Amino acid sequence: MKQSLRGKFYGQTNRTISLNGITLTDTVYTHNKVDWHYHEHAYFTFILEGNVIEGNKKEIYNCAPGSLLFHNWQEPHYNIKNKGFTRGFHLEIDKKWFDNLALSCDGLQGSTNILNPDIKLLMYKVFRATKIDDMCIDISIQSLLIEMLSKMNCNTQSTLHKMPRWVLMIDEILHDQFAETTTLDELSRMLDIHPIHLSRDFSKYFNCNLGEYIRKLKVEKALSLIALQNKSFTEIAYECGFSDQSHFTRCFKEFNGLNPSRHRKLLFT
Template sequence: MINLEKGQYLGINRPYHSQSALSFIDTAYSEKVFNGWHAHERAHLTLVLNGGNLEKRKSGEQALLAGQVVFYHSQELHRNDHTLFPSRNLNLEIDDTFFSRYDITEEQIARALNSGRLTSLEFTRLFHETVFKSPASSDSLHLLLLSFTQEAGKSTPDWLIRLKDLLHDQWDQWPTLAELAAEFEVHPVTLSKYFHHFFSCTLGAYMRKLKAQHALAMIRSGHYSLSEICHACGFADQSHFIRSFKDATGMLPKKFEKL
């Protein structure tokens, strides 16, 4: 088992300009690296840009592919097998000073990711604000990440978790508020109120977000043209797709494709 210090990842690392407690590191994997158990000194979010692997943790394993974002606690043991070459990750390291300054915990970031408030879209927007906008205020970037990880409450109702899972399974459909309320046996007003409270957006905005997430993954897969992605994800036309993607990530699809 090895322990990796600040800025260290197992591939070839290219640090981007860091913003105080937040640092981006671009890591490429062109050949086999150490695939045993290891941990990182800093908590971090990782967006798979290209390729992928089979990630193993003490709690289980999952296949990671382009477009997925995951969170690692500081000192959390994990290992990566069956890496697809070439692979490339963007890592956002979060220093302990961020957690102490804003009085939040690593677990809150993990919950934000699991709930869908923090996704590959928000990760990409934060990267865009850090790397492509100049000058970038460290305070504004910290608050941007903080806004994605604000807790909406201590616990999410079970029916709302099941609703989120249903929406993710049927992301290419557009269920109405009334249909969902009937499905989960709650009043439409209750559903609308709780949904906005826990996901910080309306049902319609959340469905648009899911379409943009799938578009992001398809862009990074490298297998589809933008017109094919536009059609597959149900956007009215390419201008609608481009506008929606930029609204969600801060970047044009072509620019994100060329990262």
Template sequence: MNERKVGCECHRSPDLAAGEFYGDVVSRHASPQFVLSEIRHAHGRELPTHAHQAAYFSLLVEGRYAETYDGRRHEYDPLTVWWHRPGVVHHDEVGQDGGRFFNVELTQEGADTLAEAGPSRRDFHEQGTRVVWFTCRLLHELRHWQPCSTLVVENLVLEMTGCALRYPEQPVSPQPAWLGLVVQKLHDEPDRRHFTSALAREAGVHPVHLASVFRRIHRQTIGEYLRVLRVRQAANLLRRADMPLAQAAVMLGFADQAHFTRIFGDVVGMTPSAFRRLLRPRHTGCRIPNA
């Protein structure tokens, strides 16, 4: 993900209503509070400057994508989710090979529900966080719709909407320089087997102090933090490579395929096999189960 300051003087198109998109809608489900839409662009294109009437989350499933808003250009990789409030004017570019997207839009009723919960955050984009896994699970549910899916999706959307809330700011404890070195090591070597004592020795602090400060700053243990890093690495590997899951498990530092499957399922909400199928290219036919 890259971003840089730019200027844009493109013709402004009318605002798009909920469920309206540039691109082919492959599948859709609408409810009183939200609209789920899977969208496909068969080839690269530059879209007119526009805004959406509804607040929405968007997941880049496949391809390359860039958008410009508030004078800044953002370039997204697959498995990036972004959130926009209603009326944000943006200018989009789909990569030369096209792309696939999944959008979760809030209707007026859904927006009212969010407003009752509290003020929403400004526009943001994230990778490897809870909002990404929520969005992937919603796409999986849309593609495998069953009678119970309505309730499942309703709860997932409500949980995901909570990620758009702006919570009261809490005092942020400054991160010691030595802790930054520990975190960088975890990011550089997520597939290694780390020990708190060894990390503390390299940082020059006592293991008890490391464990305590790490939880205070990151609100989770070192092991939990590393688990999320491995799952994020696994998601990107499954997107790019078609290797046996047992081999992927060993490469990513899991004990075996069963351990990999259990941890991945705990974090993402589906098995690695289901996640891999979710990201594979689909046929272009338009299938709208519930418009």
């Protein structure tokens, strides 16, 4: 089985940034199929444009723009690229980086399809940091990566401690129905728990209130739609369940720190 070394992916790499124990690459995928292989280091793959299928020993992921995967060291997988332009952003982490910071990676085994919107929003910030040429890029990306890994470890610990069934159910419902108008009473009936219980305990597991979490999911979806380049911001706003473009822009800036047009410009430069 082939091993891919640091900074090497199957395509045309537009840019590589090497920091202290971290390597970032922006790559256009050119191979229709990449057979089973593994990488030298643990890494994230973030799909910026196009679509790709990725399979590992346990699962197969259909990755559209905004999909975020994590692979541990030497985790075998394969890739199939759909027709059309496909571009990925990768963040590789040397083992020594974890050791130098005395960070545990015990909860990061295998391959993972990351759905947590907080982690995805942080990854967008990592990508945007690579577009800003200043002396703070190293500390910015190191800090963002530590925050991402911390949230991943928290998710793993919550799973190990067996979250209540309603937590997994509501996360699935909200991912499917974030663009629809849903009331607290409707969610409570679907989950068969009291509205006060749901409202009170939601932040315990999601680190924000219910309304904020729904807005994050809407913004996350908007980010993936911006990558398609064929939709106006007004169309994206309504497709994601915002009342109008102005509301969309305010929420987008709240969670990303910049407006949609600025994000689109950075994405395609």
